[in-house]
Amino acid sequence: MVHIQILGNLDKGGNFVEDTQKKNFLFSFVISYTETCEIPGITVAGQNKEIIKFTPPADAEFLHYGSCKCIETIPMTPDGKPTPALLTKTALEVASIPHIVINAGSKIMPQIPYLETGIKSGKNISLEPALDRSDVLHAVDYGRIIGRTLASLTDCLVIGESIPGGTTTALAVLKGLGINAMVSSSMPQNPIELKKKVVFDALKRLGSDDPYEIVSNVGDPMIPLVAGMISSASQITNVMLAGGTQMAAVLAFGKSVGFNQDKLAIGTTSYIIEDKSANFVDTVTKIADVPILVVNPRLEHSKIAGLRAFSEGFVKEGAGAGGSMISAILKTGIDTQTLLELIEKEYRKII
Amino acid sequence: MVHIQILGNLDKGGNFVEDTQKKNFLFSFVISYTETCEIPGITVAGQNKEIIKFTPPADAEFLHYGSCKCIETIPMTPDGKPTPALLTKTALEVASIPHIVINAGSKIMPQIPYLETGIKSGKNISLEPALDRSDVLHAVDYGRIIGRTLASLTDCLVIGESIPGGTTTALAVLKGLGINAMVSSSMPQNPIELKKKVVFDALKRLGSDDPYEIVSNVGDPMIPLVAGMISSASQITNVMLAGGTQMAAVLAFGKSVGFNQDKLAIGTTSYIIEDKSANFVDTVTKIADVPILVVNPRLEHSKIAGLRAFSEGFVKEGAGAGGSMISAILKTGIDTQTLLELIEKEYRKII
Numbered sequence: 267m268v269h270i271q272i273l274g275n276l277d278k279g280g281n282f283v284e285d286t287q288k289k290n291f292l293f294s295f296v297i298s299y300t301e302t303c304e305i306p307g308i309t310v311a312g313q314n315k316e317i318i319k320f321t322p323p324a325d326a327e328f329l330h331y332g333s334c335k336c337i338e339t340i341p342m343t344p345d346g347k348p349t350p351a352l353l354t355k356t357a358l359e360v361a362s363i364p365h366i367v368i369n370a371g372s373k374i375m376p377q378i379p380y381l382e383t384g385i386k387s388g389k390n391i392s393l394e395p396a397l398d399r400s401d402v403l404h405a406v407d408y409g410r411i412i413g414r415t416l417a418s419l420t421d422c423l424v425i426g427e428s429i430p431g432g433t434t435t436a437l438a439v440l441k442g443l444g445i446n447a448m449v450s451s452s453m454p455q456n457p458i459e460l461k462k463k464v465v466f467d468a469l470k471r472l473g474s475d476d477p478y479e480i481v482s483n484v485g486d487p488m489i490p491l492v493a494g495m496i497s498s499a500s501q502i503t504n505v506m507l508a509g510g511t512q513m514a515a516v517l518a519f520g521k522s523v524g525f526n527q528d529k530l531a532i533g534t535t536s537y538i539i540e541d542k543s544a545n546f547v548d549t550v551t552k553i554a555d556v557p558i559l560v561v562n563p564r565l566e567h568s569k570i571a572g573l574r575a576f577s578e579g580f581v582k583e584g585a586g587a588g589g590s591m592i593s594a595i596l597k598t599g600i601d602t603q604t605l606l607e608l609i610e611k612e613y614r615k616i617i
Numbered sequence: 618m619v620h621i622q623i624l625g626n627l628d629k630g631g632n633f634v635e636d637t638q639k640k641n642f643l644f645s646f647v648i649s650y651t652e653t654c655e656i657p658g659i660t661v662a663g664q665n666k667e668i669i670k671f672t673p674p675a676d677a678e679f680l681h682y683g684s685c686k687c688i689e690t691i692p693m694t695p696d697g698k699p700t701p702a703l704l705t706k707t708a709l710e711v712a713s714i715p716h717i718v719i720n721a722g723s724k725i726m727p728q729i730p731y732l733e734t735g736i737k738s739g740k741n742i743s744l745e746p747a748l749d750r751s752d753v754l755h756a757v758d759y760g761r762i763i764g765r766t767l768a769s770l771t772d773c774l775v776i777g778e779s780i781p782g783g784t785t786t787a788l789a790v791l792k793g794l795g796i797n798a799m800v801s802s803s804m805p806q807n808p809i810e811l812k813k814k815v816v817f818d819a820l821k822r823l824g825s826d827d828p829y830e831i832v833s834n835v836g837d838p839m840i841p842l843v844a845g846m847i848s849s850a851s852q853i854t855n856v857m858l859a860g861g862t863q864m865a866a867v868l869a870f871g872k873s874v875g876f877n878q879d880k881l882a883i884g885t886t887s888y889i890i891e892d893k894s895a896n897f898v899d900t901v902t903k904i905a906d907v908p909i910l911v912v913n914p915r916l917e918h919s920k921i922a923g924l925r926a927f928s929e930g931f932v933k934e935g936a937g938a939g940g941s942m943i944s945a946i947l948k949t950g951i952d953t954q955t956l957l958e959l960i961e962k963e964y965r966k967i968i
Contacts, residue, residue: 330762368730382731415717
């Protein structure tokens, strides 16, 4: 029995699982930055503005080294809850899934080899347009090239991301594209009112309903890059978008770039699905006929408080944690209980 | 009949061919820079100092786009003989072999996604040490990471390079390591005396026979990066070093880093083997028990003068041309006559 739940189109989800079981996976990890994360109170992916920008490269370093280079500890919430990259690393390692880091505008470069794209960081959408239109076109073009290359090297290309503040820009892009999504967050008291205000103010700038204009005005650099990646990659191999709301925004913009929805799935954690403040499955199925694969990391059963916090609404998803666990399960048949024990072991190593 | 000649250890060469026939290949293209190329008369990979530095990124762009972005034409010798990347591109394209660009200290970044390593350019070895010792260690470390990742994605990792002036630094490293190599060049009147003088002067600085000291003092950034790559990659999959003298230097330094010589081969053109001023097969077999696969591109049969020039001693090899053609032959069974026709077609496209 495979420990994966399928939501949305069950036939397509079943086909995706069948197509990728016992196959080779490649995890690509897109690190990026939007100055939107500097709005006080909007994210907890780091303790303050000066530290937030280190979260994406630190996550990337942690996936490889099991420790970070650009900061001394691993990324944590202020009260010590670890980055979901802990789940990602454990899953990739147990299943021997290779990974590659892609820089799409991170402020800090990771101390590890990474694919460089020349994409700039995104601006704070509460103050000004996020990107120039030419930046969006560049990101889509480079995404297409990267997607084509990586897809030709694997049976399933998994795409995860780390961009603090990214749920807010994702919400803005979804709303801008006419999708009435609610949005998840890495905080249990989701600062929905603050996010709504930021999004509302940003959307007032929109002068057109052109998707490229929407992403450049209220989005972030990760969205067009990953949209480009799925566009080319889904023509070649299976592609799993590993994440929550942000990947819904990628999907929504991706419809304008084009993709093969028979080769595409979303992979995420049960915490995203169960999040009462979001409506993830509805949002995704409204956008495209793409199945959603769900793993329950069972962190509520953990003996470790820092891990139980995930199941209590903290973090929930990020760094492609859900998709990585699903990939490990598909590739090796490992069960979630064993994965949990390995995650706890990894946790003890870093503390 | 496969149009590949095996030299060196025939058994190992035969095994390599058998292991990789009809399999998947990945071509990695390392672009780099040594200020040694700025010594007047030492290279023709570009018309002058200001243009030479564009050759590696332009080659990388050409492989992908079929044209260059950072310069207006494609890299040419002063009298219009095209870059060997023309052969590389044709071979990769006909065999649907994906490629990935790795930046190891190029002065100019290519306008295409590339793996960034944070490695600095090399200094002019006729004037000063090429690299700090810490640069060499960094390059080997990053090479190991890249080699491990790329090797896990393919049945055969092919490694080519573009570093103007690199035959001189290769010669210095070989001599420094006690290997009495002669050296090939991209000019028919190989400026052997000039190279010998540069190497002789550089070697005078050596205070020890430690290989890391030799590479940092008289080498270039490509050599330790690729040595790191073959070190990890050859533990996982088949690895082909695509090139001439420079890959001999990688092999020689690589012995200190460690590699699995049962999974390693050199792939090159017959022009390197036939070069009277070099002694390539002797040099390689003295270093390691690694087979040499050779393709005859038959350019002497071309109707196009710019291509015939290759067979007359110009260029001979570079941008992984030989190894790429061998990979295409191994993967698809294409014969060299058909390859030549495709190369001519590609040539006509760019002129």
